[in-house]
Amino acid sequence: MAENKKQSSWKVLATLLAATFLGSSAMAADTSDPHHDPSHGHSHSQTANDPATIAYEAAKGKMQSPINLVSAEVSGTAGLLNMKFDYKDTPLNIKNDGHTIVVNVPEGNNVTINGHQFELKQCHFHFPSEYAIDGKVFDGELHCVHMDRNGNLGVIGVLIEEGKEHPEAAKIWDHFPESGETKDVPEVRVNAANFIPENKSHFALMGSLTTPPYTEGLFWHVLETPIQFSPQQIKQFQDTFEPNARELQKRNDRPVTLNY
Numbered sequence: 001m002a003e004n005k006k007q008s009s010w011k012v013l014a015t016l017l018a019a020t021f022l023g024s025s026a027m028a029a030d031t032s033d034p035h036h037d038p039s040h041g042h043s044h045s046q047t048a049n050d051p052a053t054i055a056y057e058a059a060k061g062k063m064q065s066p067i068n069l070v071s072a073e074v075s076g077t078a079g080l081l082n083m084k085f086d087y088k089d090t091p092l093n094i095k096n097d098g099h100t101i102v103v104n105v106p107e108g109n110n111v112t113i114n115g116h117q118f119e120l121k122q123c124h125f126h127f128p129s130e131y132a133i134d135g136k137v138f139d140g141e142l143h144c145v146h147m148d149r150n151g152n153l154g155v156i157g158v159l160i161e162e163g164k165e166h167p168e169a170a171k172i173w174d175h176f177p178e179s180g181e182t183k184d185v186p187e188v189r190v191n192a193a194n195f196i197p198e199n200k201s202h203f204a205l206m207g208s209l210t211t212p213p214y215t216e217g218l219f220w221h222v223l224e225t226p227i228q229f230s231p232q233q234i235k236q237f238q239d240t241f242e243p244n245a246r247e248l249q250k251r252n253d254r255p256v257t258l259n260y
């Protein structure tokens with residue numbers, strides 16, 4: 001059991017490292033960014049019965065993501081809001097992987113959650129949201145994907161609702177690359193901290209990648225407070241990509257806490 005877990009963390013780490021160093025192989029794009037394997041060619045709506053999903057052993061697990069976060073079912077933990085961001089301004093490196101926009105982040109951007117440090121690897125977007133709160137699906141969701149020094153992945157999810165234009169997103173939205181392309185825009189500097197709402201209350205749970213190979217063992221932190229994107233910003237994404245949210249999975253008996 002422990003050995004398996006170790007092996008699967010190692011696999012994820014190895015794939016992510018491959019993503020970091022080799023950049024563009026389909027395999028690497030797939031797991032580094034929890035997005036669809038481009039070689040797979042199918043869109044967001046894999047279900048448990050979908051042969052494509054069945055092909056991935058991990059997708060049969062009991063701790064798949066995303067889920068509906070039900071406030072009445074979570075245990076609340078006051079005083080556990082210990083999330084310290086150390087994100088920096090970095091030159092924009094942006095990829096269109098055919099399913100989403102991925103903002104690649106260089107080394108040295110960290111978040112420490114209850115003393116557990118994760119390094120930020122990349123951020124990407126889903127429209128509509130993947131997680132739901134009390135059955136409410138949001139317009140979109142940002143995922144900031146991190147890795148700790150043992151190769152464990154930690155994702156911070158920030159829900160997006162329609163409202164005011166988001167100035168940090170505007171810098172990224174001006175530079176969407178063509179499908180399959182990556183662009184360096186060194187004159188534009190972005191900081192993922194500008195996507196994090198002031199109120200950092202969040203749902204914490206164990207879950208999975210939301211794209212093949214659906215590997216479990218990810219530490220998910222979904223912030224309760226949404227941020228706003230303008231209708232135009234949402235439309236630009238929707239005009240560029242197919243809906244890219246995986247459908248809701250069962251919580252089963254896994255614990256979900258609300259840290260506030």
Ligand SMILES: [Zn+2]
Pocket residue numbers: 033034035124125126143210
């Ligand atoms: Zn994602």
